[in-house]
Amino acid sequence: xxxxxxxxxxxxxxxxxxxxxxxxxxxxxxxxxxxxxxxxxxxxxxxxxxxxxxxxxxxxxxxxxxxxxxxxxxxxxxxxxxxxxxxxxxxxxxxxxxxxxxxxxxxxxxxxxxxxxxxxxxxxxxxxxxxxxxxxxxxxxxxxxxxxxxxxxxxxxxxxxxxxxxxxxxxxxxxxxxxxxxxxxxxxxxxxxxxxxxxxxxxxxxxxxxxxxxxxxxxxxxxxxxxxxxxxxxxxxxxxxxxxxxxxxxxxxxxxxxxxxxxxxxxxxxxxxxxxxxxxxxxxxxxxxxxxxxxxxxxxxxxxxxxxxxxxxxxxxxxxxxxxxxxxxxxxxxxxxxxxxxxxxxxxxxxxxxxxxxxxxxxxxxxxxxxxxxxxxxxxxxxxxxxxxxxxxxxxxxxxxxxxxxxxxxxxxxxxxxxxxxxxxxxxxxxxxxxxxxxxxxxxxxx
Amino acid sequence: xxxxxxxxxxxxxxxxxxxxxxxxxxxxxxxxxxxxxxxxxxxxxxxxxxxxxxxxxxxxxxxxxxxxxxxxxxxxxxxxxxxxxxxxxxxxxxxxxxxxxxxxxxxxxxxxxxxxxxxxxxxxxxxxxxxxxxxxxxxxxxxxxxxxxxxxxxxxxxxxxxxxxxxxxxxxxxxxxxxxxxxxxxxxxxxxxxxxxxxxxxxxxxxxxxxxxxxxxxxxxxxxxxxxxxxxxxxxxxxxxxxxxxxxxxxxxxxxxxxxxxxxxxxxxxxxxxxxxxxxxxxxxxxxxxxxxxxxxxxxxxxxxxxxxxxxxxxxxxxxxxxxxxxxxxxxxxxxxxxxxxxxxxxxxxxxxxxxxxxxxxxxxxxxxxxxxxxxxxxxxxxxxxxxxxxxxx
Numbered sequence: 001x002x003x004x005x006x007x008x009x010x011x012x013x014x015x016x017x018x019x020x021x022x023x024x025x026x027x028x029x030x031x032x033x034x035x036x037x038x039x040x041x042x043x044x045x046x047x048x049x050x051x052x053x054x055x056x057x058x059x060x061x062x063x064x065x066x067x068x069x070x071x072x073x074x075x076x077x078x079x080x081x082x083x084x085x086x087x088x089x090x091x092x093x094x095x096x097x098x099x100x101x102x103x104x105x106x107x108x109x110x111x112x113x114x115x116x117x118x119x120x121x122x123x124x125x126x127x128x129x130x131x132x133x134x135x136x137x138x139x140x141x142x143x144x145x146x147x148x149x150x151x152x153x154x155x156x157x158x159x160x161x162x163x164x165x166x167x168x169x170x171x172x173x174x175x176x177x178x179x180x181x182x183x184x185x186x187x188x189x190x191x192x193x194x195x196x197x198x199x200x201x202x203x204x205x206x207x208x209x210x211x212x213x214x215x216x217x218x219x220x221x222x223x224x225x226x227x228x229x230x231x232x233x234x235x236x237x238x239x240x241x242x243x244x245x246x247x248x249x250x251x252x253x254x255x256x257x258x259x260x261x262x263x264x265x266x267x268x269x270x271x272x273x274x275x276x277x278x279x280x281x282x283x284x285x286x287x288x289x290x291x292x293x294x295x296x297x298x299x300x301x302x303x304x305x306x307x308x309x310x311x312x313x314x315x316x317x318x319x320x321x322x323x324x325x326x327x328x329x330x331x332x333x334x335x336x337x338x339x340x341x342x343x344x345x346x347x348x349x350x351x352x353x354x355x356x357x358x359x360x361x362x363x364x365x366x367x368x369x370x371x372x373x374x375x376x377x378x379x380x381x382x383x384x385x386x387x388x389x390x391x392x393x394x395x396x397x398x399x400x401x402x403x404x405x406x407x408x409x410x411x412x413x414x415x416x417x418x419x420x421x422x423x424x425x426x427x428x429x430x431x432x433x434x435x436x437x438x439x440x441x442x443x444x445x446x447x
Numbered sequence: 448x449x450x451x452x453x454x455x456x457x458x459x460x461x462x463x464x465x466x467x468x469x470x471x472x473x474x475x476x477x478x479x480x481x482x483x484x485x486x487x488x489x490x491x492x493x494x495x496x497x498x499x500x501x502x503x504x505x506x507x508x509x510x511x512x513x514x515x516x517x518x519x520x521x522x523x524x525x526x527x528x529x530x531x532x533x534x535x536x537x538x539x540x541x542x543x544x545x546x547x548x549x550x551x552x553x554x555x556x557x558x559x560x561x562x563x564x565x566x567x568x569x570x571x572x573x574x575x576x577x578x579x580x581x582x583x584x585x586x587x588x589x590x591x592x593x594x595x596x597x598x599x600x601x602x603x604x605x606x607x608x609x610x611x612x613x614x615x616x617x618x619x620x621x622x623x624x625x626x627x628x629x630x631x632x633x634x635x636x637x638x639x640x641x642x643x644x645x646x647x648x649x650x651x652x653x654x655x656x657x658x659x660x661x662x663x664x665x666x667x668x669x670x671x672x673x674x675x676x677x678x679x680x681x682x683x684x685x686x687x688x689x690x691x692x693x694x695x696x697x698x699x700x701x702x703x704x705x706x707x708x709x710x711x712x713x714x715x716x717x718x719x720x721x722x723x724x725x726x727x728x729x730x731x732x733x734x735x736x737x738x739x740x741x742x743x744x745x746x747x748x749x750x751x752x753x754x755x756x757x758x759x760x761x762x763x764x765x766x767x768x769x770x771x772x773x774x775x776x777x778x779x780x781x782x783x784x785x786x787x788x789x790x791x792x793x794x795x796x797x798x799x800x801x802x803x804x805x806x807x808x809x810x811x812x813x814x815x816x817x818x819x820x821x822x823x824x825x826x827x828x829x830x831x832x833x834x835x836x837x838x839x840x841x
Contacts, residue, residue: 011663018657022681029688036639040687040800043509048684054677058670059661273462273724323669324676 012063019059026052026082026089046097049090053098053331054324056082061327070430072187075327076423079334090335098332103293104279105322105329109186110294111278112318113207114253114301115311116189121200128377129204132367136205136385137178137212139363140356144177145170147355154348157409168224169406172399175220176392176414177356179213180206182294184387184426187326189442190319192430196438198376202384202429210294210391211246217395218242221402228403249292253299256282257307260300264310271317333389333422342416349416356421360385376436383432387425388418460484460731461724479598480788482822484727485815488734499735507732512800514729515793516683516697521722522621522790523651523701524715531712534615541612541769542619545784546589548765549758550623554585556754557747566743570805580806582631584747586624587795587814588755592788593617595825599833607838608772613783613829616766621698624794629695632801640690647686647695654682654696655703666710671717694797726789733796733811740812744805748813755817759784776832783832786825787817 007015026048033041053075061074082089122129148170152158158166185206189199218239256278263274278297286293305311342349364382367373373381396414400407433439491498527534534542558581561568571577596614599605629647636642643649658678662671678700686696701718705711740748763781767774776783795814799807833839 014660018661021657025681025685029685033640033688038638039505039508040638043512044684044687046684047509047513047680048688051677051680051682051684054673055681058673058677270462270724277459277462320669320672324673327673 007062007065012066015059015062019056019063022052022056022059023082023087023089027087030089042093042097045091045094049094049098050101050328052082052090053079053328053335057327057331068430068434070188070426071191072184072326072330072426073423075187075330076334076337076426079331080337080339082331083335083337085337085339095332095335098328100280101325101328101332103283104276105325106183106294107279107283107297108275108318108322108325109183110297111275111301112186112190112315112322113182113203114257114298114303115305115315115318116186116203117207117298117302117305118200118311119306122204125197125201125204125373128201128368128371128373129208131371132201132205132364132381133208133212135367135370136360136363137209137216139366140178140359141171141174141216143359144352144355145174147352148173151348151351154351155413157406157413161406164227168227169410171220171224172403172410173352173413175213175217176395176399176417177352178209178216179388179392179395180209180385181387181389181391181422181425182206182210183326183329183389184422185384185429186322187330188384188426188429188433190322190326192433192439193442194433194438194440195442196376196436197374198380198384198432198436199438199442201373201377201381206384207298210298213391213395214246214292214295215242217398228405245290245292246295248289249286249295250299252286252289252291253296254303256296257300257303260304260314261308261310264304264313265308268313271313272321275317275321337419337422338412338415339419341412342419345413345416348413349420352413352417353420353424356417357382357386357424380432380436383428386421386428388421392418392421460487461728463727479595479826480592480786480818480822481594481727481730482819484730485734485737485792485818488731489737489815490734492735492737494738504732504735508800511729511732511736511796512687512693513680513683514725514732515797515800516686516693517679517725518729518789518793519625519694519697520679520701521718521725522625523655523698523703524705524711524718525618526621526698526702526705527619528705528715529611529614529618534618538612538615539619541766542616543622544765545591545616545762546620546623548762549591549620549755550585550589550627552585552754552758552761553588553751554581556750557581557584560747560750564743564746567746570743576806579631579635579802580747580809582627583795583798583802583806583810584751584813586627586631587791587798587810588751588787588817589624589627590621590787590790590794591617591784592786592791592821592825593621594788595783595786595829598826599829599839603830603833603839605833605839607833607836608770609776609780609836610833610838612766612770612773613780616762616784621790624790625692625694625698628794628797629692632690632692632695635690638690643689643691645695646689647691647693648699650686650691651682651696651699651701652703654678655700656707658700659704659707662704662708662710662714664709666713668717671710671714675714675718692797692801694794729796730789730792733792733799734815736796736799737811737815738808740809744809744812747809748816751813752817752820755787756782756785772836775836777835779828779832779835782824782828784825785821785828787814787821792818 056078057075060078061071064074081087084092084095149166152166158169185202283293286296304314360382365378368378368381392414396411400411489495493501493504527539561571561577561581571580596610596617599610629645633644633646634642658674661674679697682696682700683693686693704714708714760781762784773780791814795811799811830839
């Protein structure tokens with residue numbers, strides 16, 4: 001995702017023609033091959049889909065620059081239009097096959113997120129960060145569950161539930177609502193290359209929110225279980241496991257970070273392949289050991305940035321790799337968006353989206369006032385907190401396993417709400433960076 | 448070894464490849480054609496130690512396909528160019544003729560064995576299968592590795608007209624196997640996809656033109672990689688789906704990009720920078736897919752190798768007849784043409800993926816054998832020829 005450069009109308013027309021040509025090519029190939037079976041067809045479909053997403057996402061994002069929309073929106077739109085619910089040039093099976101990119105993209109995002117957390121900036125904004133974390137999450141856990149309970153008629157699966165059970169489900173929904181999207185934030189940062197208080201605040205908040213969400217999820221799930229399952233009792237064993245998981249992840253992350261420092265310092269070449277190794281192999285090894293790999297990579301990035309001089313080198317390498325990986329990741333995410341479901345659940349999804357956004361705005365103003373933050377944080381501190389993506393869906397999927405009685409419908413509602421946050425959130429965050437004048441300041445500072 | 452461990456091994460191989468072939472050429476490490484990676488793949492593969500199992504080999508088939516497309520793209524991007532210097536039309540014509548000689552010699556020998564030796568013919572009773580096998584064997588052994596000339600220039604520090612001639616041939620004969628395979632695959636309708644004669648070249652050419660147009664006149668590195676990877680993946684995927692030759696599509700994509708884009712030199716430099724990280728894993732995968740030929744198939748394999756040597760002799764005679772300066776290399780020059788390398792293996796890998804079973808197995812085994820034999824004979828012979836011509840310090 002390079003910095004936007006002035007492009008003439010002929011270039012734009014060329015890009016548009018190429019985009020249309022790409023869709024025509026994919027549809028034409030579908031018409032020729034129909035539903036031919038065979039592993040070779042599946043391989044061809046997967047490879048063509050990755051290439052198509054990469055090209056269509058790049059071209060769409062470039063065309064949307066005219067409207068000052070973020071590149072990420074272009075990637076998502078390319079995926080939505082090409083995906084199984086609109087033109088069907090990429091089918092469900094292929095979208096599922098491409099999910100291998102997810103762990104790679106998320107590991108890069110976590111590494112970059114950790115490396116963007118500069119100790120000095122964290123120290124400077126520590127007061128504001130703590131105030132925002134308390135106010136944002138506290139407010140969201142009050143307002144959003146309350147809205148859920150009041151608007152339960154819009155949520156089909158709560159019909160017939162006792163009020164305590166509805167309250168329990170509402171609290172679970174509140175936890176889903178406080179998840180943020182490091183991937184969307186890093187995607188926008190990668191495009192706009194900003195610097196300033198808003199950037200530091202958003203990176204710090206969004207990256208640390210992962211840990212907050214994991215802890216709150218364990219707390220809420222333990223607390224509400226007796227309300228949802230009559231025979232269940234309150235067990236604190238989950239917290240022991242959680243502590244082990246978090247501490248272990250930080251320890252492994254620190255070790256990984258030190259190893260990365262040594263590699264960057266003494267070898268420094270082929271960093272792309274090392275990142276692939278981390279994102280495709282090490283991720284699975286950490287998950288196998290039952291540690292939180294996102295936290296591990298976040299810690300590793302933080303260690304590299306703050307305890308060595310290799311931080312910029314790491315960020316630079318991730319930026320280069322990410323430029324290709326993010327396009328595929330977000331386009332695949334776009335193709336994954338369940339549009340028919342959104343059509344069914346849109347009233348509830350829209351309501352929860354609006355309440356979550358308003359809560360973020362109010363929370364930002366309150367938090368900033370408490371901490372005495374500068375005006376740009378008071379006005380725009382909420383914008384980077386609106387996007388939602390993988391973590392919310394991951395938690396919803398976890399709920400499906402934990403609470404099979406309503407988990408599937410709960411997951412469907414989460415998908416619908418996340419779809420709105422995923423589409424609108426990045427636009428708002430980019431707008432905030434543009435309005436506060438932080439866009440482009442990072443690259444200027446970096447020379 | 449499970450898929451994850453195999454992926455780890457593959458990434459390590461790519462990592463090594465990046466080091467060994469990164470930057471300018473081979474940097475004085477490894478064999479000229481990378482045969483050690485073929486052997487390593489074979490030894491760890493299902494046919495030998497079985498550390499990489501059959502399921503993993505199949506799981507990595509898309510990567511193998513992708514690697515063949517990328518190798519072809521690099522070949523197209525650098526076709527008829529030696530470093531920054533363009534190879535003349537005469538030299539290209541000579542290279543194509545040498546390639547055609549090798550193709551015809553090997554294909555003809557394989558066809559003869561299939562027709563004249565009953566035990567060998569019995570393995571491929573269908574005439575069209577025999578024809579496919581002969582053509583594929585010819586195509587996979589038609590190319591002389593361009594890496595051997597690079598090896599001589601970089602490791603032996605050779606300079607002079609004989610090396611220039613060899614280099615020109617190795618950079619031009621690539622078109623023969625690619626065109627042959629393109630014609631064969633596009634005319635074959637066994638996969639229930641309509642025939643598009645030479646469709647691979649047309650598709651790749653159109654995509655190459657689109658890529659050149661989108662790149663424009665100013666290179667932005669980020670966009671360059673997204674577009675190059677995107678077009679490479681798209682061409683490989685689409686070619687596979689409509690049953691066209693992946694090699695032809697990749698080659699035409701690279702060639703048209705080189706012809707139409709003002710950024711061709713920078714594109715060559717950037718794409719060439721990842722050559723090692725692609726080629727070595729491809730060689731490793733090819734090695735791991737290789738089966739051990741036995742019984743009458745050895746007749747076919749042996750005949751193909753002998754025909755390849757004979758073709759080298761004819762080619763050297765032809766080169767000497769056309770270019771008097773090349774005579775200074777003497778008879779060793781003929782054996783110098785025996786090196787086959789990544790493109791030959793990519794052709795065989797492509798055949799193995801497109802015609803799985805006896806045809807693919809035998810073509811891959813023959814190509815691997817030719818690469819290993821060529822590695823022992825080709826580079827030392829070329830060194831002798833160059834020394835004799837006074838282009839290498841004694």
